[in-house]
Amino acid sequence: MKNATARPADLSAQIATAIRDAIVSGDLLADARLPSEAELADQFQVSRPTVREALKRLAAQSLIRTQRGASGGAFVNRITFEDAYSQQITTSTLLLSMNAVSFETACEARFALERACAPLSAARRGAAHLATMRREIRRQRGPSLTDEAFCASDVAFHRALVDGAANPVLSYQLAGAVEAMQPLMNMITYTARSREGIAALHGRIADAIEAGDGAAANAGLSDLERETQNLARDVLSARRGDA
Amino acid sequence: MKNATARPADLSAQIATAIRDAIVSGDLLADARLPSEAELADQFQVSRPTVREALKRLAAQSLIRTQRGASGGAFVNRITFEDAYSQQITTSTLLLSMNAVSFETACEARFALERACAPLSAARRGAAHLATMRREIRRQRGPSLTDEAFCASDVAFHRALVDGAANPVLSYQLAGAVEAMQPLMNMITYTARSREGIAALHGRIADAIEAGDGAAANAGLSDLERETQNLARDVLSARRGDA
DNA sequence: CATTTTTCATTTGTCAGACAATTAAAAGTC
DNA sequence: GACTTTTAATTGTCTGACAAATGAAAAATG
Numbered sequence: 001m002k003n004a005t006a007r008p009a010d011l012s013a014q015i016a017t018a019i020r021d022a023i024v025s026g027d028l029l030a031d032a033r034l035p036s037e038a039e040l041a042d043q044f045q046v047s048r049p050t051v052r053e054a055l056k057r058l059a060a061q062s063l064i065r066t067q068r069g070a071s072g073g074a075f076v077n078r079i080t081f082e083d084a085y086s087q088q089i090t091t092s093t094l095l096l097s098m099n100a101v102s103f104e105t106a107c108e109a110r111f112a113l114e115r116a117c118a119p120l121s122a123a124r125r126g127a128a129h130l131a132t133m134r135r136e137i138r139r140q141r142g143p144s145l146t147d148e149a150f151c152a153s154d155v156a157f158h159r160a161l162v163d164g165a166a167n168p169v170l171s172y173q174l175a176g177a178v179e180a181m182q183p184l185m186n187m188i189t190y191t192a193r194s195r196e197g198i199a200a201l202h203g204r205i206a207d208a209i210e211a212g213d214g215a216a217a218n219a220g221l222s223d224l225e226r227e228t229q230n231l232a233r234d235v236l237s238a239r240r241g242d243a
Numbered sequence: 244m245k246n247a248t249a250r251p252a253d254l255s256a257q258i259a260t261a262i263r264d265a266i267v268s269g270d271l272l273a274d275a276r277l278p279s280e281a282e283l284a285d286q287f288q289v290s291r292p293t294v295r296e297a298l299k300r301l302a303a304q305s306l307i308r309t310q311r312g313a314s315g316g317a318f319v320n321r322i323t324f325e326d327a328y329s330q331q332i333t334t335s336t337l338l339l340s341m342n343a344v345s346f347e348t349a350c351e352a353r354f355a356l357e358r359a360c361a362p363l364s365a366a367r368r369g370a371a372h373l374a375t376m377r378r379e380i381r382r383q384r385g386p387s388l389t390d391e392a393f394c395a396s397d398v399a400f401h402r403a404l405v406d407g408a409a410n411p412v413l414s415y416q417l418a419g420a421v422e423a424m425q426p427l428m429n430m431i432t433y434t435a436r437s438r439e440g441i442a443a444l445h446g447r448i449a450d451a452i453e454a455g456d457g458a459a460a461n462a463g464l465s466d467l468e469r470e471t472q473n474l475a476r477d478v479l480s481a482r483r484g485d486a
Numbered sequence: 487c488a489t490t491t492t493t494c495a496t497t498t499g500t501c502a503g504a505c506a507a508t509t510a511a512a513a514g515t516c
Numbered sequence: 517g518a519c520t521t522t523t524a525a526t527t528g529t530c531t532g533a534c535a536a537a538t539g540a541a542a543a544a545t546g
Contacts, residue, residue, distance in 0.1 A: 052296060095327050
């Protein structure tokens with residue numbers, strides 16, 4: 001009966017939590033300097049290695065950064081969108097691969113999120129976003145493209161679509177969903193015909209974005225989702241047939 | 244001229260990266276046991292404290308868990324949706340608070356993501372989700388409700404809406420967006436009239452979900468977004484007036 | 487023999503003290 | 517005043533040790 005809340009965590013975990021709370025609650029502002037390791041060890045009544053373990057935990061979450069030398073120390077890190085991206089991608093990737101999320105579920109989520117962005121992108125995309133989308137479509141039609149390169153181009157296309165919405169929070173959220181799915185997408189072997197089908201749908205979506213027609217873009221995304229799900233189904237059933 | 248890639252990171256960071264790569268690439272499967280700290284120290288030619296700092300970094304990202312005692316050690320963690328939730332919420336919260344994302348941007352992202360879920364929720368929501376939504380609406384109409392409690396109820400309502408889509412990947416993605424916005428939402432002081440307006444819109448959305456009408460639900464969400472943006476604008480302009 | 491208790495080896499958690507490496511500021515020098 | 521040297525502060529790393537937890541083997545017990 002020792003479960004529930006009665007488990008005293010590691011000292012280093014406790015200390016990390018205490019400092020993290022201070023950061024999240026705003027008691028410690030960005031770029032503020034934490035006390036030195038020796039002072040922290042004093043304050044928390046633990047040894048320096050224990051304090052260091054706590055600080056490394058925080059560093060792993062990009063909550064602090066450290067600097068050596070006089071007037072060095074640990075500083076509250078102003079987390080960047082890039083930091084957040086990469087963390088989200090690692091987490092999402094592991095979540096998908098280790099929790100055996102079905103391709104269907106992941107795919108549905110991805111396209112639902114993209115449909116959330118498309119209308120905004122149709123209204124606000126810059127010329128550069130549209131140019132990227134067109135360029136990737138051309139690349140997708142090129143012959144002698146490996147399956148992986150095709151997937152990468154696919155990601156680039158969708159990324160441009162999402163970034164066109166000009167909302168960094170959306171871009172950040174989508175990065176995880178789209179990039180984490182790439183390993184799953186790589187399972188699919190693309191035939192020349194399915195590639196042309198996808199590129200054509202991309203073309204329809206790009207046209208809609210160019211015309212500022214969000215609804216049409218969403219219709220294209222829905223068709224693309226159906227197409228992707230069909231391809232995945234074929235691969236899976238073929239694999240079952242083999243085995 | 245020592246910048247660029249030429250900066251050798253901490254040993255503990257290098258080791259953490261090496262192990263993380265092994266996990267992400269699938270060389271280390273879930274629940275696999277890592278070598279003991281002493282063995283790792285040997286393999287990497289470093290001392291045990293350094294290895295421990297590396298392991299704590301990984302533990303902070305829920306990539307491993309440790310267990311004491313004989314046949315204990317560090318094990319590759321099968322990351323749960325719950326782990327991912329909480330990580331995403333911390334990251335998103337900090338991102339919003341420290342990068343000075345405007346209320347407008349965050350709000351737009353949040354409602355765009357919710358509109359992505361609503362049609363799915365309309366098609367698949369269970370009775371429990373609908374019941375939760377109705378219950379929260381009743382609560383929101385109750386008198387003597389603090390602003391914070393009103394916000395919490397708001398989150399619960401939207402959470403039920405999202406969970407109704409029955410797609411754990413979407414729920415996970417949305418958790419960050421919705422919960423991270425709560426501090427921003429708490430800035431708003433809700434008058435009796437604005438509360439009734441929000442509750443009424445919630446009612447419309449719940450009706451649409453009950454009727455299985457995704458488009459109507461999205462229309463309701465769009466109106467709610469407008470309403471929320473207006474409230475925030477009022478608060479901000481009032482604050483400017485005060486100062 | 488079966489079962490319970492005890493012992494024990496393994497492994498993580500924590501501590502203390504030391505030295506190296508880095509770096510900004512202070513002191514010295516021209 | 518501009519430049520160089522020294523110094524002190526701080527993180528990074530190592531060594532060695534002990535405590536605490538824990539599962540497994542060994543011993544005791546019926």
